Amino acid sequence: MNSLTPLVVVLVLAIAFGVWYTRTRGEFRKKKTVNGPKLDASVIGVELGARVTMVQFSSAFCSPCRATKALLEDMVKTMPDVHYAHIDAEANLELVRKLDVRSTPTTLFLNSEGVEVGRAMGTPKRSQVLAAVNAIR
Amino acid sequence: MAVLNQSSATTKVKLIDARGPRFSAVITTLVLAIALVTQSAVLIALQLVVFAIGAFAGPAKTPYAFLFKKFVKPRLKGEVRTEDARPPQFAQSIGLIFAVVALAGSLLSIPALFTVAVGFALFAAFLNAAFNFCLGCEIYLIAIRIIKK
Numbered sequence: 001m002n003s004l005t006p007l008v009v010v011l012v013l014a015i016a017f018g019v020w021y022t023r024t025r026g027e028f029r030k031k032k033t034v035n036g037p038k039l040d041a042s043v044i045g046v047e048l049g050a051r052v053t054m055v056q057f058s059s060a061f062c063s064p065c066r067a068t069k070a071l072l073e074d075m076v077k078t079m080p081d082v083h084y085a086h087i088d089a090e091a092n093l094e095l096v097r098k099l100d101v102r103s104t105p106t107t108l109f110l111n112s113e114g115v116e117v118g119r120a121m122g123t124p125k126r127s128q129v130l131a132a133v134n135a136i137r
Numbered sequence: 138m139a140v141l142n143q144s145s146a147t148t149k150v151k152l153i154d155a156r157g158p159r160f161s162a163v164i165t166t167l168v169l170a171i172a173l174v175t176q177s178a179v180l181i182a183l184q185l186v187v188f189a190i191g192a193f194a195g196p197a198k199t200p201y202a203f204l205f206k207k208f209v210k211p212r213l214k215g216e217v218r219t220e221d222a223r224p225p226q227f228a229q230s231i232g233l234i235f236a237v238v239a240l241a242g243s244l245l246s247i248p249a250l251f252t253v254a255v256g257f258a259l260f261a262a263f264l265n266a267a268f269n270f271c272l273g274c275e276i277y278l279i280a281i282r283i284i285k286k
Contacts (some may be wrong), residue, residue, distance in 0.1 A: 007173050010256045011263065018268035060226035061273025063155070063220045089278050093285055096278065103275045122274075 025064075025122025028109070028132035037098060039114040049076075049083030052136045053110040054129075057089040065125040068105040073130055082133055099120045111136055150221040153197045158225035160209055161201035163206075165232070169259040173252065178243035181255065183198035185236035191229030195222055199229075227273040228265065232258050 041047045044055050054072055058065035069086055076084040089096050091102055098110065099116070108119045109132055117136055120128065159249045165184065172180035235258035242250030264270035 004174060006252050006256055007170055009257075010173070010259050013261045014263045015267075017260075018264050018270065021264070021270060022268055057278075059273070059277055060221075061224045061277045063224045063271055064274060066221065090281055093282065097282060102279055102282075104278055105274070 013092065026120055026128055027122075028118055028120045028124065029126055030118040030135075031116060034111070034115055034117050036116040039110060039116075043095065044085040044087065046083055046085040046116050048110065048112065049081055051081035051112055052079075052133050053083045053085060054133075055085045055087060055108040055110060057092075057096065057104055057106045057108075058088050059089045059104040062104040065105040068107065068123045071123070071126065072107065072129065075126065079133065109133070109136060125130035143279060150223065151156050151195075153195075153222045153225075154205075154210065154220040155218040156210075156213065156221040157205045158203045158220075158228075158274050159266065159269065161196065161199060161225075162262050164201045164204070165262040166259065166266045169255055169262055173255045173259055176243075176248065176251065177241060178251070181236055181239045181243065181251075185233065185240060188229050188236050192226060192233045196225040196229055197222065203213035224273040227277060228261070231261065231272060231276070235261075 020042060039048075039053075039055070044053070046053070054076070056065075056068060056072060058069065072084050076082050087095070089106075097118075101108075103121055105123065106119055106121050106129065107124065108116045111117050120132065141148035165187070168180055168184050171177070172184065187201060187213050196202060233252045239251050239258070242248065242252075242254060261270070261272055265272065
């Protein structure tokens with residue numbers, strides 16, 4: 001079987017997946033119904049922000065996690081009503097299952113009650129984070 | 138905070154030049170593509186050795202990383218971005234698994250097994266090279282969610 005067919009199939013699938021992957025990473029996805037569990041400082045390790053709390057899940061084998069952490073930590077410095085929490089997914093598997101976190105980095109956006117209103121997978125752009133935070137009252 | 142363990146996610150990491158693994162992924166893609174078309178067990182065996190070095194000694198110790206340091210890096214300009222060595226090392230171990238399966242397919246005369254295993258490895262290597270895809274980000278958490286009770 002000395003043919004180009006398998007190569008072409010793999011490359012076409014990989015390009016299609018790659019384009020989808022690039023477009024969706026970092027995108028803020030709003031939840032249709034805000035009905036998740038209420039999180040608080042005893043779970044995420046940080047007091048809830050007055051308006052928004054961003055909770056980032058990271059893992060060891062994840063390069064974009066570092067960039068995401070640096071970005072979000074920098075952004076909360078200028079937003080007093082927004083707090084940031086960083087959680088090692090592997091060490092907190094129970095929470096990961098409860099919130100159905102599947103990949104890293106995943107950043108949950110919690111409202112003032114501590115309930116998730118949406119999440120972003122992958123490293124978001126500064127503008128995407130701002131838009132997501134501004135949309136939460 | 139008893140429930141929170143921040144230890145392994147982002148602290149105390151070995152840093153390497155982030156462009157090295159990307160360059161290695163390009164070479165890996167070419168080797169796997171040629172192996173897939175020619176059904177070459179020899180090429181897969183060589184790539185298996187590279188994956189094994191990357192998985193056990195680290196991604197900066199492979200022959201491809203040597204080529205990068207010797208011939209590519211001196212020509213590159215601009216700021217050196219570093220990254221944690223563990224994500225590419227994890228990707229190399231996944232590559233190693235596929236290479237072992239592919240080689241087994243070849244030795245047991247099961248060409249379909251060879252093709253599928255090389256195809257998956259090529260899929261991941263190409264995504265890494267072309268789109269900076271992070272394999273560890275997407276599959277590691279799913280894997281431990283399944284494995285650890």
